[in-house]
Amino acid sequence: MSVTSLEIACTVNGNSITQAIDVRTTLAHWLREDLALTGTKVSCDVQICGACTVLVAGEPVSACTYLAVDVDGKAVTTIEGLARDGELHPLQRAFVEKMALQCGFCTPGFIMMAKALLDSTPQPSREEILEHLDGNLCRCTGYAPIVAAVEQAARVLQGIKAGENG
Amino acid sequence: MLPPFALERPDRLDEALGLLDDVSVPYCGGTELLMAMKMNVLRPRCLVDLKGIAELGRLDWDGDDVLVGGAVTHARLATDDDVLSGSALLASVERRVGNARVRSQGSIGGNLCFAEPRSDIATLLCAMEASVTLQSQTDSREVAMRDFLIGAYETVREPGELLVNVLIPKVRRYRGVYLKYQYSERPTVGVALVHDEAEGPWRLAVGAVGEIPLVLEADSPSGFDPHAVAESIDLVEDLSGSVEYKRHIVEVYVRRAMQLAIQGDSL
Numbered sequence A: 001m002s003v004t005s006l007e008i009a010c011t012v013n014g015n016s017i018t019q020a021i022d023v024r025t026t027l028a029h030w031l032r033e034d035l036a037l038t039g040t041k042v043s044c045d046v047q048i049c050g051a052c053t054v055l056v057a058g059e060p061v062s063a064c065t066y067l068a069v070d071v072d073g074k075a076v077t078t079i080e081g082l083a084r085d086g087e088l089h090p091l092q093r094a095f096v097e098k099m100a101l102q103c104g105f106c107t108p109g110f111i112m113m114a115k116a117l118l119d120s121t122p123q124p125s126r127e128e129i130l131e132h133l134d135g136n137l138c139r140c141t142g143y144a145p146i147v148a149a150v151e152q153a154a155r156v157l158q159g160i161k162a163g164e165n166g
Numbered sequence B: 001m002l003p004p005f006a007l008e009r010p011d012r013l014d015e016a017l018g019l020l021d022d023v024s025v026p027y028c029g030g031t032e033l034l035m036a037m038k039m040n041v042l043r044p045r046c047l048v049d050l051k052g053i054a055e056l057g058r059l060d061w062d063g064d065d066v067l068v069g070g071a072v073t074h075a076r077l078a079t080d081d082d083v084l085s086g087s088a089l090l091a092s093v094e095r096r097v098g099n100a101r102v103r104s105q106g107s108i109g110g111n112l113c114f115a116e117p118r119s120d121i122a123t124l125l126c127a128m129e130a131s132v133t134l135q136s137q138t139d140s141r142e143v144a145m146r147d148f149l150i151g152a153y154e155t156v157r158e159p160g161e162l163l164v165n166v167l168i169p170k171v172r173r174y175r176g177v178y179l180k181y182q183y184s185e186r187p188t189v190g191v192a193l194v195h196d197e198a199e200g201p202w203r204l205a206v207g208a209v210g211e212i213p214l215v216l217e218a219d220s221p222s223g224f225d226p227h228a229v230a231e232s233i234d235l236v237e238d239l240s241g242s243v244e245y246k247r248h249i250v251e252v253y254v255r256r257a258m259q260l261a262i263q264g265d266s267l
């Protein structure tokens, strides 16, 4: 049956949500306007800059060009879902410590993109980091501190994992 | 908010085929379609979502051949173990499509059917003599990639047809190189130079610079004349460069691809 609104069930940052959504709604619009998760930014609106990157079922997508109803049955993670009990995620901490941001508008997208990389490739080479972040734009930092932050976060996360296992 | 449309989410192929017409169009990753709708270039009345149709997600090997379902994503083709071992060349080209978000959302069928001229996949598949299966409610036909693309954003696909799969015969036996020059999200030029290790000619495909890829054959990787290729190819001036610039870059990239193939630096 052809529909213009659909009831979907998904999780956003671990919280279950069931809601009827107009099919015309983009994921970025839904997150920002309905769920007040304004950490996800919209900049270029054409999948080039990466500011709107969120994870759907663990994969990075451009929320600006993605139908919100397509997260039906899936887990969505946004920048707001990273900190635990007031503690910044190692990626967030590394971005602060390496001064990997100035205006900060691109930062949530970079961090979500980096998270997708570290989830699948816990110890990426510098080339892998550069290749993976190639589709995200930053006009302030010159990128070097961002790459350094991802490298630092990878080391910290490896340390945490080793600690958990040992 | 996008312009108004209705959504269908069929889970069977026949159901999807029954829904398609001039105003009800296939919708997969949406990376091209939703963007065109945002810009008011396309205004379909209904989107028929293909992502729930299991058949379109197949990735089946049969000897040296692979059959790729129309909805298979670039990310899957770039990381699937069987693709990595069966065709490192295909996997490496898929790995460099657009950006990681486009690769996880975008499908091979969407790439080919949108027929945006700056496609790496179309260029490579033309060189590999791949074909696509187009299926309608009443019929199914296999079309060679080189006949499928007829112009910029134009293919022989009818509105009632779906690209159900891409067949790349003998892909395991193909060796070759793919070079592209890309300073933004899409290639300025893409050059594929491949051959079937067991038999047959070397095939050169040059894409992204004109409306559709140019495909040429020679007995050896040194059998092409880069200057003549650049002089004979139909080029389109666009934001990636002037005709003069594109002629130059085609010559350079064809020469580089030939050098790599001659040195045996192939995947």
Ligand SMILES: Cc1cc2nc3c(=O)[nH]c(=O)nc-3n(C[C@H](O)[C@H](O)[C@H](O)COP(=O)(O)OP(=O)(O)OC[C@H]3O[C@@H](n4cnc5c(N)ncnc54)[C@H](O)[C@@H]3O)c2cc1C
Binding pocket: A046, A047, A048, B025, B026, B027, B028, B029, B030, B031, B032, B033, B034, B050, B070, B071, B074, B096, B097, B098, B099, B102, B105, B106, B107, B108, B109, B110, B111, B112, B113, B114, B116, B118, B119, B120, B121, B122, B157, B161, B162, B163, B164, B185, B186, B187
């Ligand atoms: C920022 C950006 C960068 C890119 N860079 C590159 C690049 O470097 N190299 C490259 O090769 N490509 C590149 N692309 C193109 C990309 O590969 C395609 O956008 C993607 O594969 C389209 O797939 P989709 O599933 O999102 O298609 P959709 O947007 O869902 O559909 C595209 C079109 O195809 C039709 N369609 C979809 N599936 C089918 C089917 N199975 N049968 C019939 N019709 C169908 C739709 O009706 C629509 O007209 C880029 C795209 C973007 C947005």
